[in-house]
Amino acid sequence: MAGGALAALPPRRPGWGGARAAWPLVPVLAVIALLTVPAGDAAPGGSAGTGTVADAASGLLVLVALVRLVREGARPLTRTAAVVLGLPVLGICLAAITSYDPAASLPGVARYIQVFVLVPAAVVLTVRSRRDFAVVAWGLVGLALVQGAVGVTQYLTGTGASYMGEDIRAVGTFGPTDVMGMATVVAFGLVAAVGIGLGTGSARERTAALVCAGLLTVPLVLSFSRGAWIATVLACAAQLVLGGVRRAGRVALAVGALAVVLVGGLGIGSQLVKERAASITQVADAPDQSVTDRYTMWAAAARMWRTEPVTGVGLKGFAYHRDSNASLALSSGSDTAGAGQAFQRQELLSPHNMYLLVLSEQGLLGLVALGGSWAALLALAVRRLPGARRAGRGADCALVAVGLLLWQVVDFVYADIGGPSTVLTAVVFGLAASWALAPSPDGWGTARHG
Template structure:
């Protein structure tokens, strides 16, 4: 019996460092406790603390991060520090600084350090898929039973357990799960694993459609196309054909293409000619953010400063707020406190310095990640490593979606973990990223559960 338990115990011990990260998507499957920081934020904070303790115990006398990783992940701190000092109040500065550090620095760094091997990466990616399937199932049930958030007078909008206060929460969870499933399906994994991942990707399409989130649709289409290109032409053609067939079945066979959905799709092409009020509000908020930046071009108005300066730069076309109703919430108006564009939010609050620092970090991750994936494909002369396809898909989705949304709500912590997966692929050692066995894996093969040295 011991010869059976020993390998299992070794696997459990090897996966132990990444389990606190897996707990983040698991907690996000539960209804949020409040509109602000929730259980997932607490779990992410505990994961960061656990990472610090692990680094102090295992890596004495060693640098936990390679110089390149420290520079790329630490670059946003420059703009954040300046914007925090320029905030309207110390409380606003500290609150904003803590949130940005959590999402773009601390949690991604913890993921980079706690993910030790490709199997850890896949485990965390599959947890994203699981969260997306659960939230998607809840969302489809909301649409079928008319218990979702209000949309055009009907409670049909799929929002999952996130509720109408965070209408992008389910769309984000489903989209990121779809990117993970698509990356695994396009990679060189076993036939069974690729088939399972492809099935999960197809299953995530209906709830994504029923989220009625145009930004999530566009980001998913762009990121999916990038994944297909990076996977290679042969696999791209096969997946494109399968996706087309799935679309025919979903729309024609199951009637996913409802009138409301068709109108939402058509509205994407009418954003300039005949925009609805939500598009008008978004354009007005974008204009306000640009106006704020023009008055404070270098360092912005400080963290959490956009709501205070919004009315002084917005036109009369801006409505008083968005309607919140359905999914267990009584009707209310939600104030528009952000420009719904991450780049313009950073530009208005952190100025050109903050945007260059934050966008520079993202650009470095994108360049290093794509270059490593292409290099791995050339060496293997086949489809790119699944970890690379997942990471590139996640990053492209986030960068595209940031053009239509920003951070906020309980689902934001999922963005932080996704950036951590991207950082692991782009900034971890060549041996880890290109699929070679690390020192820790060699040690495990000799019967020890000792981890690899510093990246």
């Protein structure tokens, strides 16, 4: 059966607008908005907890989606959507069952199913039109602007996380124990803004989106996150190419000019940014300790996988098996300080590579299941772009969806799930899936049902 996730759901009436039409999106927007709440302090030697108010809101989102389905009596998902969104469950459950300690794996089961199954499915069932998609996409941009403003203020006032002996690293409200949090949020907003700016909306909307994208480059640079920089450049480059070669050239020139003004002309973080960018090419010749630790943990994850190649060592098993598989090059942890928190040593509990984390804990079966789900979403989103162009609408949705998915799959080479910002990853997967699995390439509202 061809089509997307909502083929059985009735289209909205043309005159159904205002607050009544917008209320179903409130749970999704609440998850996004609550990520502005400052993260709690991490336990000594640990990492920031994941039980945040945004996580609680994601649970409410799932509950509301289920209640709506029961009230409407509609078929929840088509076969295609059920397979794509439900595929990760296979590897997650098998890894838990075959784990050396199944009881210890249960929190991991809940987290993975929340992030990669339940919340994305709830977003798919909630976002039912191009208008819905645009509202959520602009919500990502708004969150990024708020967190980015906090981050820039931290840099300018010396109240950020510690970096090179100074409290200048922009981390937003996520604190020094989740230095990737603000970078992830800002990057999502920037990619969404670029997709909207390259789309088929009004000139005012496209201009506003590109202005927001330009503004968001500043906090992204000041996050000093090499992985986020690489993922953002690749995702935006792909959006520019898919949006049209001529437009890509104009936008690239504008972005380049903005970067020259901000970094070269105004000197925003110029020297530190230059050193950080140069370190990307020094990972093999003269790596710093953070890169050495990452390579060491990657090697440890590979050894775990070779021990249990099919189902892995079990969810939450990487930290337990780390020391027995890591070389002596691994440090005892990373130092965190600043942004209102005292100095502490943060233990290294993951390989900071999502693919190797899944491979070590869920084995080849888990990686194929989870990675296959992401690859299917990306392929479906890209495939529908030509249809959206022919229809004259929906290209902005396609570019946002493709950009967000590309950013995430690239960033997962340098990061994994964990920390308060993880729930936003679930929302992003759901938003992209809502386009990839939507009923028709020219908009949700034109789909037939029955």
